[in-house]
Amino acid sequence: MIVKQHLIFILYSLCANVFKVAGTKSKAKGSQGQFPITQNVTVVEGGTANMTCRVDYNDNTSLQWSNPAQQTLFFGDKKALRDHRIELVRATSQELTIRISDVSLSDEGQYTCSLFTMPVKTTKAFLTVLGVPARPEITGFTKPAKERDVITLTCTTSGSKPAAHIRWFRNDKEVHGTREVNATGKSFTVRSSLKFEVDKQDDGVAYTCSVEHVSLSNPYLTTEVLEVHYAPQLEIRHSMIIPQEGQYFKLECVSNGNPIPEPVLWFKDGGELPDIERMIVEGRELTITTLNKTDNGTYRCEASNHLGTSSAEYTLFVYDPNALGQHGPDHALIGGVVAVVVFITLCLIIVLGRYLARHKGTYLTHEAKGAEDAPDADTAIINAEGNHVHAEEKKEYFI
Ligand SMILES: *[C@@H]1O[C@H](CO)[C@@H](O)[C@H](O)[C@H]1NC(C)=O
Ligand SMILES: *[C@@H]1O[C@H](CO)[C@@H](O)[C@H](O)[C@H]1NC(C)=O
Ligand SMILES: *[C@@H]1O[C@H](CO)[C@@H](O)[C@H](O)[C@H]1NC(C)=O
Ligand SMILES: *[C@@H]1O[C@H](CO)[C@@H](O)[C@H](O)[C@H]1NC(C)=O
Ligand SMILES: *[C@@H]1O[C@H](CO)[C@@H](O)[C@H](O)[C@H]1NC(C)=O
Ligand SMILES: *[C@@H]1O[C@H](CO)[C@@H](O)[C@H](O)[C@H]1NC(C)=O
Numbered sequence: 001m002i003v004k005q006h007l008i009f010i011l012y013s014l015c016a017n018v019f020k021v022a023g024t025k026s027k028a029k030g031s032q033g034q035f036p037i038t039q040n041v042t043v044v045e046g047g048t049a050n051m052t053c054r055v056d057y058n059d060n061t062s063l064q065w066s067n068p069a070q071q072t073l074f075f076g077d078k079k080a081l082r083d084h085r086i087e088l089v090r091a092t093s094q095e096l097t098i099r100i101s102d103v104s105l106s107d108e109g110q111y112t113c114s115l116f117t118m119p120v121k122t123t124k125a126f127l128t129v130l131g132v133p134a135r136p137e138i139t140g141f142t143k144p145a146k147e148r149d150v151i152t153l154t155c156t157t158s159g160s161k162p163a164a165h166i167r168w169f170r171n172d173k174e175v176h177g178t179r180e181v182n183a184t185g186k187s188f189t190v191r192s193s194l195k196f197e198v199d200k201q202d203d204g205v206a207y208t209c210s211v212e213h214v215s216l217s218n219p220y221l222t223t224e225v226l227e228v229h230y231a232p233q234l235e236i237r238h239s240m241i242i243p244q245e246g247q248y249f250k251l252e253c254v255s256n257g258n259p260i261p262e263p264v265l266w267f268k269d270g271g272e273l274p275d276i277e278r279m280i281v282e283g284r285e286l287t288i289t290t291l292n293k294t295d296n297g298t299y300r301c302e303a304s305n306h307l308g309t310s311s312a313e314y315t316l317f318v319y320d321p322n323a324l325g326q327h328g329p330d331h332a333l334i335g336g337v338v339a340v341v342v343f344i345t346l347c348l349i350i351v352l353g354r355y356l357a358r359h360k361g362t363y364l365t366h367e368a369k370g371a372e373d374a375p376d377a378d379t380a381i382i383n384a385e386g387n388h389v390h391a392e393e394k395k396e397y398f399i
Contacts, residue, residue, distance in 0.1 A: 036063060036113045038125035043103050044215045045131050045161075050089060052097040053113035053123070062116045063096035068109025074098050105129050105161060105186040130215040131161030131187040136222045138209050144227035144258075145198045146307065153177075155209030155222070158189040162214070166192035169208040203228035203258055231308030232257030234264075234301055238314060244321045249288040251314055253301035261303035261310070269297045293318040 036053045043049040053063055062076045072080040077091035089097040100107060108129040115121045136157045145151055155166055155177070163181045167174060177192040192209070204225060211220040232255050239250040253264045264284045266273050273279055273286075279295075280287045288295055296318045302311040 035121045036115045036123045038113050038123045040126045042128040048101040050099050054095050058093045064114045066112045131159050132215045133157040133160035133164040133211050133213050135220050136209045136211045138224045144229045147230040149198045152195045154193045156191045157211045159187045161187040163188035164190050164211050164213040167210045200230045202226050229258050232261035232303050232310040234310045234312040236312045236314040244319045247291045249291050251286045253284045255303050257305050259305045261305045265302045267300045291318050
C-alpha cells in the first residue's frame with residue numbers, strides 16, 4: 001500500500017513538472033515568434049556607430065550583439081569583448097544598443113543581433129564604413145615649363161572607400177583627364193592625369209584638382225599655377241606719324257617674354273647708337289629730344305632671355321618742316337587729313353547745334369528754320385540760338 005502511494009506521488013510530481021515546463025514554454029511564447037529588429041548603419045571612418053537591436057515584446061530573454069568575426073560584443077549588459085571603443089548605450093529587456101567609436105575600415109561587415117529563445121532568432125545589420133579620401137596631390141609640375149613642352153599633371157588621392165571622383169579645372173573651366181583606380185587594402189587610390197602641350201597662354205593658368213566623395217560635404221581642392229617660360233617677342237611703338245626736325249621723339253620697345261627679357265639694347269643702322277646728347281636711352285625707351293635729319297635711319301631694339309633673342313625695327317625719316325610744303329604726296333596727305341578733320345568737326349557742330357536747339361525749345365519747326373536757311377555752320381548756330389531765345393519768349397507770352 002505504501003509503495004502504491006509512493007508511486008502515485010512520483011507520478012504526480014512528474015506530471016506537475018511536465019505541466020510546469022509547458023507553462024513556462026507558453027509564457028515564453030511572447031518573444032518566441034519574433035525576430036529582433038535592426039538597421040544597417042553607415043559611418044565615416046573615425047566616426048561613431050550606434051548599433052541598435054529591439055524586440056517588441058520580451059520576457060527576460062537576453063539580447064546579444066556579435067561582430068562580423070562572430071565574437072560576442074555584449075550579452076545583455078555584460079561586455080564580452082575587450083575593446084575600449086565598444087560601449088553599452090542601453091540594455092533593457094526590449095533593446096540592446098551599443099556604440100562603436102573611432103570606427104575603422106576593418107570594422108565594416110555584418111553584425112548579428114541574437115534573441116536567446118529556443119531556437120535562437122538572429123537578425124543581421126550591415127555596418128558600412130566610408131573611407132575619407134586624402135587631400136589630393138598634384139605631381140608632374142616641371143616648374144617652370146617651357147613653351148611647347150609636353151607635360152602630364154597627375155592628381156592622386158588615397159584612402160577613399162568607395163573610390164573617390166577626380167575632376168580637373170583649367171582656371172574655372174572643366175577639362176577631362178584619365179582615371180585609374182587601385183585597391184590598397186580596404187580603400188582605394190584614385191589617380192587622374194592630364195597631358196597637354198604647354199602654350200604661352202598657359203602662363204599663370206591655375207590647374208585645380210577636385211576630389212569629390214560621399215564622405216565630404218565640400219570637395220577637396222588642390223591648385224597649382226603653371227609658369228611657362230617663352231622666348232621674347234618685341235615690337236616698337238613710336239610717338240608720331242610724321243616726325244619733323246626739331247621735335248621731341250620717342251620710341252618704345254614693347255617686349256613680352258618670360259622671364260622678362262632684359263636689358264633692351266638699341267642699335268642704329270646695324271651699329272651702335274651715335275653718342276650724342278639728344279639721344280637718351282632709358283630702359284625700353286629711346287628718346288630724341290630734338291629731331292635732326294641726321295637722325296633718320298633704321299633703329300633696332302633687341303632683347304633676350306635664356307630661350308632666345310628677338311628684335312624689332314623702325315625706320316625713321318625726319319621731315320624738314322620747311323620742305324614739307326614742297327613735298328607733293330606728303331602735302332596732299334596732310335591736306336587730306338586736315339580737310340577730313342575740319343569737315344567732321346563742322347558736321348558735328350551743325351548736328352549738335354540743331355539737336356540742342358530742338359530739345360530746348362517748344363516750337364520745333366520755327367527753330368530749325370534758322371539753321372536750314374543759314375549759309376554756313378556758324379551762322380546756323382547763331383540763327384538757331386536766336387530762334388531758341390525767341391521761342392522761350394513766345395512760350396512765356398502764351399502762358
Ligand atoms: C548614438 O547614441 C547616443 C546615445 O543615445 C547619442 O547621443 C548619439 O548621438 C548617437 N550617435 C549616432 C551617430 O547616432
Ligand atoms: C524579469 O526578471 C526580473 C528580475 O530579474 C523579475 O523581477 C521579472 O519579474 C522578470 N520578468 C518576467 C516577465 O519574467
Ligand atoms: C543591409 O545591408 C545589406 C548588405 O549591404 C543588404 O543586403 C540589406 O538589404 C540591407 N538591409 C536594409 C534593411 O537596408
Ligand atoms: C595601380 O597599380 C599598377 C600596377 O601595380 C601601378 O602601375 C599603378 O601605378 C597603380 N596606380 C595607382 C593609382 O596606384
Ligand atoms: C642738325 O644737326 C646739324 C649738325 O649736327 C646742325 O648743324 C643743325 O643745326 C641741326 N638742325 C637742327 C634743326 O637742330
Ligand atoms: C635722311 O633724310 C634726308 C632728308 O631729310 C634725306 O635726304 C636722306 O636721304 C635721309 N637718309 C636716310 C638714310 O634715310
